[in-house]
Amino acid sequence: MGNLKNKEIIFKKITYLKGVGKKLAKYLSGKKIEKINDLLWDLPYSSTDRSLLTKTNNLIPGTISSIKVEVLKYSFPRIRNLPNKVLCQDDKGKIEIVFFNSRENYIKAVLPLKKWVLISGKVSSYNKKYQIANPEYISSPDKTDFVLKNIPKYSLTDGLNEKSYRKIVDQVINNLPELDEWHPHEVIKKFKFSTWKDSIINIHEPENINNKDNKFLKRLAFDEICSNMIVMSKNRTKIKKNKKEKKYFKNELSNKVIKNFKFNLTKDQVNVINEINVDLASNKKMFRILQGDVGSGKTVVSIITSANVIDSGFQAAIMAPTDILAKQHYNLAINLFNNTHVKVEYLSGKTETKIKNEILKKLKDGKIDLLIGTHSLFQKKISFKKLGYIIIDEQHKFGVKQRMMFAEKGGLNCDVLLMSATPIPRTMVLTIYGDMDVSKILQKPNKRKSILTYSKPENKIDEIINIIKNNIKLNNQVFWVCPLIKESKILDFSSTISRYEWLKKKFPNEVSIMHGKLTKDEKNKILNNFLEKKVKILVSTTVIEVGIDFPNANLIIIENANKFGLAQLHQLRGRVGRGNEQGICILLFKKNLSKNSINRIKILKKSNDGFFIAEEDMKMRGFGDMVGFQQSGEKYFKLADPIRDIELFNYAENYIKNLKENDFKKYDYLLKLFDKAEIIYTED
Secondary structure, rough: OOOOOOOOHHHEHHHHHHHHHHOHHHHHOOEEEEOHHHHHHHOOOEEEEEEOOOOHHHHOOEEEEEEEEEEEEEEEOOOOOOOOEEEEEEOOOEEEEEEEEOOHHHHHHHHHOOOOEEEEEEEEEEEEEEEEOOOOOOOHHHHHHHOOEEEOOOOOOOOOOHHHHHHHHHHHHHHOOOOOOOOOOHHHHHHHHOOOHHHHHHHHHHHHHOOOOOHHHHHHHHHHHHHHHHHHHHHHHHHHEOOOOOOOOOOOOHOOOOOOOOOOOHHHHHHHHHHHHHHHHOOOEEEEEEOOOOOOHHHHHHHHHHHHHHOOOOOOEEEEOOOOHHHHHHHHHHHHOOOOOOOOEEOOOOHHHHHHHHHHHHHHHHHEEEEEEEEEEEHHOOOOOEEEEEEEEEOOOOHHHHHHHHHOOOOOOOOEEEEOOOOOOHHHHHOOOOOOEEEOOOOOOOOOOOEEEEEEHHHHHHHHHHHHHHHHHHEEEEEEEEOOOOHHHHHHHHHHHHHHHHHHHOOOOOOOEEEEOOOOOHHHHHHHHOOOOOOEEEEEEOOOOOOOOOOOOEEEEEEEEHHHHHHHHHHHHHHHHOOOOOEEEEEEEOOOOOHHHHHHHHHHHHOOOHHHHHHHHHHHHOOOHHOOOOOOOOOOOOOOOOOOHHHHHHHHHHHOOOOHHHHHHHHHHHHOOOOHHHHHHHOO
């Protein structure tokens, strides 16, 4: 490849590298390596020590060893499927090098007769003879620098082997460009950072693999954190710089809506409504995320603030991820806008064509004030007369780029509110929602009782059956969540079926089942039947839809609870106790729980606070395993970790906040390195 004097070469496709053709590029794409710079962030997870030359009389079966031997004799059997063998020796003894599925010509080329060679591979014993089968490395004795060393070990996919992958990585690492430093001297000095080039070289060295506090990883993690926060800052500036038409309202309509609400608003709800109202009345576009724990009353806030938008002469739209949740929001809006002039309509992919066309015409003519539905609300053919407010429910799964698209959907005068029922720790808010204003609802409605959480071993399952019987007598409904086995959908399915069959014998005609093999329509039908109280018990492996109210469901049993994370268990628990009755969650577990599992159960029994639980979950499991972290299908960080690098995150937050507009330019190359540039450098 040559020295990368042109630093832009590092962004070329992987096929630019020597020895990487279309076939190898296809295998590399399985590791999400499409461009040269993708290789930089694919760090080794371990290492193999091949540094010592071992004599044949000191070999130990089962170990990786490197030997220097002379090639003596070939054995190429003419019987199909038998391996080819090459007899080699040093001054202490002999060893067979065995090849499966290798051609004679290849073997003769790499192991020429009467020549000395270096061989490294796993030693085994067969018929009291030492063997190395399909050795990872074969080279001439002068290539000791490549073979005889502590070699980094990378995770590989089909079609890739250690030797070929190392050659590709080394080709890049050994030819890195010299880059101008983008961080100021005081930052480099404060954290004792090495240069970017030295840091890249060193994080691929075996001695740094298991040292997560090494200065090289820290430097690159800070680079990534800064790139993330620059994107957030730029995105925020881009949204805020556009002036919009102020919304004028007197709170008369919203006060009518509040009177139709059966409960008193919590202090947090009132505070958030005031925050949103200030944004609506300003000339800067609102782009806000509303976080609230399960059952905290976010939807009510969205409808009340919609009333003010409608009162100011604009239309509003609420989008939910599923039909059943969107329909629930629609029914709530109809009740809250009762005895007002507000026209509310519902639209989804299932709406009949005739009704849909009527709704579209009314919408365009301004005869609909509030439209509620699913993703279908954002189809090109749907046109509002004067859209001024978009509320997107449960959209925490979307990344920055998608949020920018949402922010632009309604045009210049449209304010945007995203809502999420997945509480996340502060550091994650900073890294995921840093481009948005953040509001939180921490309180639950005053009349709602905290869910009681119990744990029971699996051998006490008969006691749970009695608890279910008592709940059914009280006309309560029950969720039974089966174990989530990520590795096997088949096992998920079979365990649900067997539990369903078992419960059906004990509660004939009272049990329904929902699993991954059902279509979306079938799942909606089952959930509707449960909502309409046609069945008493719902068995499921899938996470029951977040946000959906099942006011009559007051008992949930979570089987093999130790297989779920804390935040996941809390989300499941939040499916019950949504009415005025006491909600109960029973965590069913097997014997011999790990220390972590015991801690998770203790935390859940102690607290109903989703934000506290999210913090504890992140401490126990790490950022990468948090619920919702990869729901968008993309990893937020390649190197940085909000737990390990909390000091870097806090420093970067203030540092980026105080950068002047001219300072951002020097970070352009850094943004490209982490694939962030295209997010902010798009056409307005």
